[in-house]
Amino acid sequence: MTQSVRTTCPYCGVGCGIRAGSSGAGVQIAGDPAHPANFGALCSKGSALGDTVGLEERLLYPQILGRRASWDEALAHVAEGFATVIRQHGPDAVAFYISGQLLTEDYYVANKLMKGFIGSANIDTNSRLCMASAVAGHRRAFGGDLVPGCYEDLTLADVVVLIGSNTAWCHPVLFRRIAQEKERRPQLQLVVIDPRRTTTAASADLHLPVRSGSDVFLFNGLLTWLRRHGKVNTGFVNGHTTGVAAALDVAEVSAPDIEAVARACGIEARKIEEFYRLFADNERVVTAFSQGVNQSSAGTDKVNSIINCHLLTGRIGRPGMGPFSLTGQPNAMGGREVGGMANLLAAHTELENPAHRALVQQFWGSPRLASRPGLKAVDLFEAVHAGRIKAIWIMATNPVVSLPDAERVKAALQKCDFVAVSDCVARTDTTALAHVLLPAAAWGEKDGTVTNSERRISRQRAFLSRPAEVQPDWWIVCQVAQRMGFVEPFSYASPAEIFDEHARLSACENGGTRGFDIGGLAGLEAQEYADLEPVQWPIPRRGHGGTQRLFEDGRFLHPDGRARFVPTPPRMPAGAANEEFPLVLNTGRIRDQWHTMTRTGRSPRLAEHLPEPFVDLHAQDALSLAVRDGELARVSSPLGSIVARVRTSGEIARGALFVPIHWSGVNASQARPGALIHAVVDPISGEPEFKHTAARVAPFPVEWYGFLLTRTAIDITNVTWWATLQGDGFFRYELAGREVPSDWSQWMRQRLGALDSGDDYLDYHDPASGIHRAARLVENRLAACLFVSRRPDLPERSWLAGLFAKDALEAPERVGLLAGRPAGTQKECGPLVCSCFGVGRETLRRLIAQHELTDARQVGARVKAGTNCGSCLPEIRALLAERHRRSLVTSIQEELNPLD
Numbered sequence: 001m002t003q004s005v006r007t008t009c010p011y012c013g014v015g016c017g018i019r020a021g022s023s024g025a026g027v028q029i030a031g032d033p034a035h036p037a038n039f040g041a042l043c044s045k046g047s048a049l050g051d052t053v054g055l056e057e058r059l060l061y062p063q064i065l066g067r068r069a070s071w072d073e074a075l076a077h078v079a080e081g082f083a084t085v086i087r088q089h090g091p092d093a094v095a096f097y098i099s100g101q102l103l104t105e106d107y108y109v110a111n112k113l114m115k116g117f118i119g120s121a122n123i124d125t126n127s128r129l130c131m132a133s134a135v136a137g138h139r140r141a142f143g144g145d146l147v148p149g150c151y152e153d154l155t156l157a158d159v160v161v162l163i164g165s166n167t168a169w170c171h172p173v174l175f176r177r178i179a180q181e182k183e184r185r186p187q188l189q190l191v192v193i194d195p196r197r198t199t200t201a202a203s204a205d206l207h208l209p210v211r212s213g214s215d216v217f218l219f220n221g222l223l224t225w226l227r228r229h230g231k232v233n234t235g236f237v238n239g240h241t242t243g244v245a246a247a248l249d250v251a252e253v254s255a256p257d258i259e260a261v262a263r264a265c266g267i268e269a270r271k272i273e274e275f276y277r278l279f280a281d282n283e284r285v286v287t288a289f290s291q292g293v294n295q296s297s298a299g300t301d302k303v304n305s306i307i308n309c310h311l312l313t314g315r316i317g318r319p320g321m322g323p324f325s326l327t328g329q330p331n332a333m334g335g336r337e338v339g340g341m342a343n344l345l346a347a348h349t350e351l352e353n354p355a356h357r358a359l360v361q362q363f364w365g366s367p368r369l370a371s372r373p374g375l376k377a378v379d380l381f382e383a384v385h386a387g388r389i390k391a392i393w394i395m396a397t398n399p400v401v402s403l404p405d406a407e408r409v410k411a412a413l414q415k416c417d418f419v420a421v422s423d424c425v426a427r428t429d430t431t432a433l434a435h436v437l438l439p440a441a442a443w444g445e446k447d448g449t450v451t452n453s454e455r456r457i458s459r460q461r462a463f464l465s466r467p468a469e470v471q472p473d474w475w476i477v478c479q480v481a482q483r484m485g486f487v488e489p490f491s492y493a494s495p496a497e498i499f500d501e502h503a504r505l506s507a508c509e510n511g512g513t514r515g516f517d518i519g520g521l522a523g524l525e526a527q528e529y530a531d532l533e534p535v536q537w538p539i540p541r542r543g544h545g546g547t548q549r550l551f552e553d554g555r556f557l558h559p560d561g562r563a564r565f566v567p568t569p570p571r572m573p574a575g576a577a578n579e580e581f582p583l584v585l586n587t588g589r590i591r592d593q594w595h596t597m598t599r600t601g602r603s604p605r606l607a608e609h610l611p612e613p614f615v616d617l618h619a620q621d622a623l624s625l626a627v628r629d630g631e632l633a634r635v636s637s638p639l640g641s642i643v644a645r646v647r648t649s650g651e652i653a654r655g656a657l658f659v660p661i662h663w664s665g666v667n668a669s670q671a672r673p674g675a676l677i678h679a680v681v682d683p684i685s686g687e688p689e690f691k692h693t694a695a696r697v698a699p700f701p702v703e704w705y706g707f708l709l710t711r712t713a714i715d716i717t718n719v720t721w722w723a724t725l726q727g728d729g730f731f732r733y734e735l736a737g738r739e740v741p742s743d744w745s746q747w748m749r750q751r752l753g754a755l756d757s758g759d760d761y762l763d764y765h766d767p768a769s770g771i772h773r774a775a776r777l778v779e780n781r782l783a784a785c786l787f788v789s790r791r792p793d794l795p796e797r798s799w800l801a802g803l804f805a806k807d808a809l810e811a812p813e814r815v816g817l818l819a820g821r822p823a824g825t826q827k828e829c830g831p832l833v834c835s836c837f838g839v840g841r842e843t844l845r846r847l848i849a850q851h852e853l854t855d856a857r858q859v860g861a862r863v864k865a866g867t868n869c870g871s872c873l874p875e876i877r878a879l880l881a882e883r884h885r886r887s888l889v890t891s892i893q894e895e896l897n898p899l900d
């Protein structure tokens with residue numbers, strides 16, 4: 001590796017430090033041992049970053065209405081587009097929709113332009129979809145958007161409660177820290193509260209599979225139970241809080257006893273009691289929550305019901321305890337710092353506070369500062385649809401896929417007068433609707449700061465040169481601002497200058513009245529900024545080493561210094577199941593993909609884990625609905641439908657469904673889950689309800705299933721259903737069709753590519769059974785293969801995929817090619833489990849059985865699986881447990897039938 005650069009992972013809110021470099025051999029990625037978020041560890045997504053930085057699929061030059069344009073022309077066009085609308089319709093007729101993927105410096109200038117110079121607060125962010133409820137809950141309880149604790153608390157705790165978080169998949173490095181601590185200290189108890197039996201839940205000491213949306217009942221019940229059992233920290237409650245009586249009254253009414261909670265949550269009373277006792281009897285409890293809590297029409301109340309329990313016991317601001325918001329995105333926290341949401345102002349000042357508005361206006365020298373909150377994400381796109389917003393600039397996000405009621409969002413952008421999109425990727429569902437495309441720098445080319453879930457500011461540093469016509473987001477925003485007439489306030493020479501202004505503003509008239517203060521980082525020399533070490537805010541003075549925990553002195557940010565108990569009357573989510581839509585749809589992330597796959601989708605090893613859109617449901621529901629594992633099903637809500645592969649993983653309760661969020665119109669034919677989700681939001685935070693949509697499932701009958709692996713991408717959109725991903729040296733298309741070609745041989749030849757002399761074409765057709773297989777080889781090198789069957793019982797793709805890495809097929813491989821499996825003794829690997837070392841499920845099963853392995857470390861010692869990022873360790877443990885169960889059953893059967 002050339003000299004490595006210390007930077008930060010661009011995916012989840014753990015904010016892992018990375019050492020990255022590039023050389024002739026490509027990009028090298030390793031965890032940064034010196035970074036306090038991860039101490040050198042990376043998950044599968046972080047480890048695969050090197051696969052995602054190539055220039056294929058990048059947006060490489062500005063475009064206006066699809067034609068190439070110069071930067072000057074494109075910037076002038078955007079500035080004029082916005083200025084014209086503002087002149088004619090006022091500042092509230094324009095909007096920015098930005099992203100937790102932006103760096104803090106990018107975020108800062110976008111927010112400054114919209115709120116301070118355009119004079120509207122119509123700037124919102126995809127972080128609204130992720131942690132707006134946590135923000136609102138923090139502000140209600142603490143008087144500011146403040147995360148009290150730090151990652152270390154998760155390893156100092158005696159009880160870790162994970163609620164609404166599949167941490168093992170969504171924050172893997174943090175989960176690994178907890179798991180390692182549990183190995184060292186087995187008495188650490190892990191409680192997981194989740195309707196699904198996720199990989200995280202499978203690792204728990206206690207799993208509470210609560211009914212979707214019933215979390216407030218559970219925590220109200222806990223509040224009541226703690227009081228009844230004398231667990232109130234009276235000194236703390238009396239000295240540092242207000243509102244306990246009202247919160248207790250509401251809790252008592254809604255969750256008077258364990259039986260009532262058990263009924264509301266749909267779980268056994270004994271499990272609830274076990275949880276309550278664990279919480280009550282252990283001083284050091286951390287309750288970490290994520291999207292399962294936040295993404296709810298009652299998300300803010302859920303957050304406050306959790307915080308209430310920590311306030312009642314005084315478990316906050318001390319090591320190993322406290323509520324802890326696990327942030328989804330890499331820089332959602334940075335966006336909050338700069339006030340990059342429609343209801344916030346910069347540096348934790350408040351839009352509703354006239355003194356704060358005056359402060360910011362003076363600091364910025366603003367001609368007109370927004371005087372009231374703007375439109376939050378869902379309302380903002382509704383205003384675009386209604387024509388009230390006539391110009392929108394979308395930066396680094398893909399709302400046509402990720403927002404609820406995604407078809408309406410698409411329609412809104414289709415009819416909007418002016419849509420500008422800054423992105424690093426050329427082809428997304430959103431860039432397809434842009435009038436102007438602005439090519440933005442990607443991870444590895446960008447330079448600035450991000451803040452992770454524990455308030456730790458880290459540097460993202462460039463280690464790749466930017467393509468010639470690509471620019472960083474801060475530069476693009478400032479250039480547009482200057483062309484709108486705001487020259488001097490946006491004349492920054494570097495992100496360091498923006499960061500300096502951000503730091504100075506945070507300290508301006510602060511004096512501890514606002515929690516966010518990084519005045520100690522103001523006035524950094526360029527080199528100091530370049531060398532900035534990861535540090536947790538607040539950092540009020542120069543030389544201050546950062547702040548690990550907040551509220552250690554029991555003082556909160558409300559004017560009286562006291563935290564607030566918030567009464568949380570339970571509300572069940574909108575969109576309850578009904579006769580027509582009897583199931584409850586939940587959505588979420590999978591282990592190896594990120595957002596809409598524009599980046600992770602480019603990594604072959606990440607694509608292998610769960611390679612296509614699926615709907616997971618209970619096996620008995622599948623049976624009664626006549627949908628079968630491996631076949632396709634249509635998932636419908638009152639809004640729309642998607643088609644996905646049926647999966648019965650055993651993780652889902654009866655009456656529930658789970659669909660991953662990652663597939664878009666670019667990588668599948670009918671799989672955007674946003675098209676199913678109602679635009680119902682939490683009334684306080686504006687965060688949409690992504691976890692509870694009434695839905696139904698029906699078979700999606702097709703005449704045939706198939707898959708195509710090919711070295712060259714092809715247009716496959718003329719089949720009934722398709723999903724695609726990038727493999728290592730090939731493209732994979734999963735297919736299904738309702739039309740049966742009259743001549744299969746011809747149909748397959750067309751899709752496998754024209755034959756040249758010297759090419760080989762192998763095929764096999766069994767029309768009676770509906771099986772058709774063909775392969776094209778160019779000079780004995782596999783160019784493409786296509787398998788079709790009436791049933792989805794097609795060969796494993798992994799062995800065939802491996803043949804694309806070969807320059808020439810060996811004789812047994814040619815023999816096995818149309819069988820789709822190795823001839824002779826070579827065994828199939830099965831679907832990928834360990835992305836880092838390419839170890840498949842069948843390989844692991846055989847290994848575990850053959851060597852009677854009982855421990856993930858033994859597996860790692862033999863095939864390395866699980867020894868790098870550890871993201872697959874929970875799945876390896878599940879395979880070990882599966883083998884253990886089988887052995888038990890066998891030995892019981894032998895005991896019962898000794899003569900068999």
Ligand code: SF4
Binds near residue numbers: 045171
């Ligand atoms: Fe990146 Fe994984 Fe760390 Fe999250 S846990 S920051 S995705 S390496």
